[in-house]
Amino acid sequence: MNKLANCCAKAYGLMNKHDIRQLYQFVKSLDEECQEYRWPELLPCYAESRFNTNAVDNRPLVEFLSNAVNALKLGKTLALHTHYRRVLAAACLSGCIEESVDYWREKQLRQALWLEALKPLHFNSHDIAFYRHWVGLMSAVQQQRSKPEVKFAPHLNSVFRYKLWPLMKQSSDFCRYFIGQRFKHIEKSRSAILMDYQKGQFLLAFPHKLHTPFYVGVEELAHWQPSAEAIDSEVLESLVKHRDFLLTAKAPAPSLQTPKPLLKAINQYANASGSLNAVIQQIRKIPYLSQSVHQSVIENERINNDEAVKMDVKQAYLWLGAKRASVILATAFLQHQFAQNSIPLHKALMQRTNLLCSLLETLSQSSGIKLPTPAPLLALLSASDLFRHPELLKSSKWPKVSVIEHFYSTSWVGSALDPADFRRSRQLTARWQLSSKTQALLDPEQTTDKKLTALYYVAHFLTLKVYHPQATLSEPAQKLLDSCYEALTATTSDAQKFQKIAAFESHCHSPL
Secondary structure, eight states, rough: OHHHHHHHHHHHHHHHHOHHHHHHHHHHHHHHHHHOSSSSGHHHHHHHHTOOOOOSHHHHHHHHHHHHHHHHHHHHHHHOHHHHEEEEEHHHHHHHHHHOOOHHHHHTTHHHHHHHHHOOOOTTOOOHHHHHHHHHHHHHHHTTOOOOOHHHHHHSSSTHHHHHHHHHHHHHOOSSOOOOOOOETTTTEEEEEEEETTTTTTEEEEEEEEEHHHHHEEEGGGGEEEOOOOOOOOHHHHHHHHHHHHHHOOOOOTTTTTOOOHHHHHHHHHHHOOOOHHHHHHHTTTTTHHHHHHHHHOTTTTHHHHHHHHHHHHHHHHHHHHHHHHHHHHHHHHHHHSSSOTTHHHHHHHHHHHHHHHHHHHHHHHHTTTOOSSSHHHHHHHHGGGGHHHHHHHHSOOOOOOOEEEGGGGGGGGGOOOOGGGGGHHHHHTTTTOHHHHHTOOOOOOOOOOOHHHHHHHHHHHHHHHHHOEEEOOHHHHHHHHHHHTTTTTOOOHHHHHHHHHHHTOOOOOOO
């Protein structure tokens, strides 16, 4: 019970202090609790019915807390990076206090992403601005007990519908009532507590029978009316404990989790200390991975299509071979992982990654140099560390690059070459048992194959130049690029030709 009261008291104090650091710390602590428990979902309901602020109107506090809860839940639904999710929630809270960007600048707010979220909507608005606006709409529906279409329809039919409709689809499980809300049956006058909402089904429970809840459909809920009657302290205390139990019983979402059991099984099988059945069992647990193995066999020209269709996962894996199967599995995993809109500049990074893939393929075909790993996987591995790069996590616009000092992916954001920045890509190549040439290519401290390394450097350089045509080369970088062209027996004109072909084929967006 103290959890709810203490959190509400802290939130009430923050609404008067207007301190950006304390706002973010509040969001951080709330988000950490949400990772383990579900009691924070009860905060808006508690603030509305029981919290005593010695004020006449509790609505600002209810709006404040509902924005925090909805922002964190939306962030998890969209698979946003932890920092991105917390900045969104903090922006929503500051918007409840004061929407003026200038006001918060005076309060020493300098975080670009946070400031971007507070700006009025326009066609070039960053996604976070649309997210904040959407969170506000959801909170308004919950607080006013209005039908969602009343609040959403004008916006879904506005000039910004191209951004808001996808959010509507992704928020399909959104509940228009607060969790913990009391309902009363029209005919029987029985009270029930709303405990959850999933796919159009409301989970209700009688206050004295919280451990035996029951589902009610949308039509059946018409017989239940929301009640403004406050919930007893004992009921809320029991509900907090019960919500904790429900969450720990749920399995974690696997979409962004590294499949450690599969990697362990693959490594053991490669070292002759594990069985093939263990590998196949783990592949079958992840549908998109088993589908990728099966699809690779079907698309292969060396096997009859009818035979390929009849194969199960184990037969397909054996036909491909362990090494080729690992490449296919790693590609499918990274494509699935990076397809999530997880960082603020996700789309821009994916465009650059796709362009790099096209350049690797084009340069390989023209030079006759074989890549150690298929271009799609090599491009994903090359860019993997940028998905957690500090510059891309805190920025609303891609960093400007004026000087090119090296030819690895971090040059795309203007960072100096630091081998420590490529820890993730090296881990991925080792975990998926990829070739030693691939491992050497992704490690700045290892350069074994001169021609292959030259191809790799030129591909990264041309990718950067598409988006930053005015960027100049440092003297060492210019000498290295000249030696790369010499190793590939290519000229600057050849490189520009390859660049145009790859840019056209990858459909990348660029200022050119």
